[in-house]
Amino acid sequence: MPQSSIKDHLFESQLFLSRAIVSGILVISVLLLLAGRMFYLQVASHDHFTTLSKDNRVKLQPLPPTRGLIYDRNGLILAQNLPAYSLEITPEKTPDIDATIQALRQIITITDEHIQRFQQLRTQHRRFDSIPLRVRLQDDEVARLSVNRHRFPGVDVKATLLRDYPQAMQTAHLLGYVGRINERELDIIDISNYSGTSYIGKNGVENSYESLLHGQVGLQQVEVNAKGRVLRVLENRSPKPGDNLHLFLDMDLQRIALEAMGEFNGAVAAIEIKSGGVLALVSKPGYNPNLFVEGISTEAYAALKNSIDKPLFNRAIRGQYPPGSTVKPFIGLAGLEYGVVGYHQETYCPGYYQLPGKEHKYRDWKKWGHAEVDMKKAIVESCDVYYYELARTLGIDRLHDFLQGFGFGQPTRVDLTGELSGLLPSREWKRERRREPWYPGETLIVGIGQGYFLSTPLQLAAATATLANQGHHIRPRVVSLIEKGDGSTQESPKIIDDLKQLDPIHWTQVIDAMTQVVEGMHGTARSIHSENYRIAGKTGTAQVFSIKQDEEYDEETVAKRRRDHALFIAFAPVEDPQIAVAVVVENGGHGGAVAAPIAQKIMDRFLLRDDT
């Protein structure tokens, strides 16, 4: 239709123009809609999206403080932080944790134990927390891991500082150890201050000084990308490292005490008399605290826990032993002070004692008796009958009150956690706890430090120091100096709690008797007599079980574990007392034979240092 083509052409041109205009309007309106959308997003919701954008990129990271170091009195390091590599997994970033662990096992050593502990930790942590699977990686393991790193999303090798105890077993009970924070501890601690820390002091000094040793957490505001990788630090608040602690402890004494104990179990406490500082605090057997730092395996822990020797048990402050004859100087002092007996007043010892009108024989350790005994002889030869009589005369109430002044039956309040108080029996105690009246016979037993009477080795050492100081009581303390991060130091407080004034003659008399224990011909500790300085001491033997009436007591036939505990307390030099020592040797038999030489070695080392 050529003739209509021109008309069509015009019409089509107009038709197209109208469609083009409609399209143009449509384009403009859609772009306006888009502009409106942009306005909504960029202006109306700007604040909202800015927050989200910041949320995206800015993360707060805690910077854990470095734990304070612990030194002995000579500057020897007892607890330090060593760099170590650990393998950690962040569950949130790991697609299949079990498969990842199995794959990791092909590269490094991972035991079932490690996995078990990891799974246990996992239940205590949030999904985005990094949880250790292996600690103390070997260098070659670190190398293998870094080569294969791309295969394991969410798996990191982290360099951390791990607590280390160079003296290991020798300081285990005293220092305690750090371990992973458990759920119970999470309730107590300031969560934010511990946000970068996974370890906490579990016992000993590590626990009692936790707040000082830990320090203050620092914070780092970092910019991260979508994969959580830190790109730059926006703001940094450095952590404040924990305080360093300087102890009164003399590592030489500690080691000598342990060595001197030989095969025996037991405890030693040595106190510097002038300061109350703990020079040595030994509990044997010990354990390796370094095992606990990385998380001890269940088997190793069970072995420690179930051992008949109870290596985890801190005998020095938690072991409650009958003090035995070591209380005799204190009771003698009570007799003199209350005026119920004179220093030279004599009693006859037939080898046993009977309460008036009673059949029961209270036996002396010396079957045939000590014959005529005054207080000096009663202390030097440790006559029991003399003290049965003295105790009966004093009565339980006066005994209790007087001994309480020396710290028996109450914690020494040393700066260590977990200390037990021992037991100083009284009428009130028996009525409350046992719902029974006090029997006169029980007073006699208290007189020789047996029966209900219990005390800890540290308590004995502290009481001995107070005796040496003639009633000037200084609370025992482990830490001498706190060294702050800024270099300033602070001495630990010397807390004095003196006894009421006693007659100076009585002190001299009792101390003289104790000196004769070591120096006298018949002294129970004459084996440690020394020309270099004078020692005042007292032996003791604590019965592990009571002997039945009229039954022969044969040390050899009693199973080793039922043998008596050997005790010895001493201080030296007599003229100017410097050191007080209490030794408890479990199943050691007689105090003079086993316990006294241990005390002597410690005192030798402390007092004759220049000579060695």
Next chain:
Amino acid sequence: MREMPRSALSFQESQPARPLGLLAWLHIDLPLLTGLLLLAFLGLAVLYSAGDQQMVLLNKQMIRLGVGFTAMILIAQFHPQHLRRWSPWLYLVGILMLMAVILFGEQGKGAQRWLDLGIVRFQPSEMFKLSLPMVIAWFLADHRLPPQLSRLLVAGLLTLLPVLLIAKQPDLGTALLVGAAGAIALFLAGISWYLIAAVGLSLAALGPAAWYLMHEYQRQRVLTFLNPESDPLGTGYHIIQSKIAIGSGGVSGKGWLNGTQSHLEFLPERHTDFIFAVISEEFGLVGVLALLCLYLFIILRGLYIASQAQDTFSRILAGALSLVFFVYLFVNTGMVTGLLPVVGVPLPLISYGGTSLVTILISFGILMSIHTHRKLLPT
């Protein structure tokens, strides 16, 4: 049946009196070229930022732009009547290649789109963005407009065939754009509003019916497609991060190279499909509006060229190409801003990537050809 006398097809242009400028001699439309160059330059600047300042990316993109602009100028040299004659053959070859892709195509991102031609890897679906408007313009321009129903049906089939073939690859995004290109060409050809309304209504009615027939998992997929934010770890992650990028840009933006969402890798596909979010974050509302104005200018210039065209084929083709360019823009920005579902469509001339860039520039070459080969009528 030809509407123009044969002489009009001779390639002798009427010579203007004044000497020919270089641009006119090269058949280049200056306003269009200016707009496109501005856009390309802006794109490179944004790409430099979005691509973490890697010169490698920038160099590759510059080479592509060079190829694209050269192709544009080359195409502009041909008279529209040549293009018209090629239209059916291009379409036919395109269909054959689409079939070849389905039979021997290379896998890429889980779909068969590429055809290896020895030297270059080629995406045949891409050329339908050009050849479909061309073939429809060719087919409808032969007869009186508005087209009769029977011709409309044929044009519909011409559209449907490549759309279905592309959708089968599967490449839903391109299929949608190609379909839109066909529909736009038909709209510009002047199909009646009643028909448009009827098709619209029947499509609307088809939706619920299809919904009723779908399995539960299919419905879930459709829902996620329509509302990506319901799947924050999958497609929704893109949209959420993109909205954060745009919203946090504010009025004036965070500044060039300072977008945190993009530089810290929160924004996925930031130098390709989601580059619009980078622009919004770094240049803010001001920058985005300026960019939209630039696009609008190019589109309106295209529509103007179409309205000035002297024959039906050129008109429909020029109009359709301009509007396809707009569809690109809207589908991309709508997706990035969360107005439209996520369809993999690049931001024209700015997103990193070769094929669509060259296609778009060729389409502008066609526009220039149409505009500069007009027979200037004496006034």
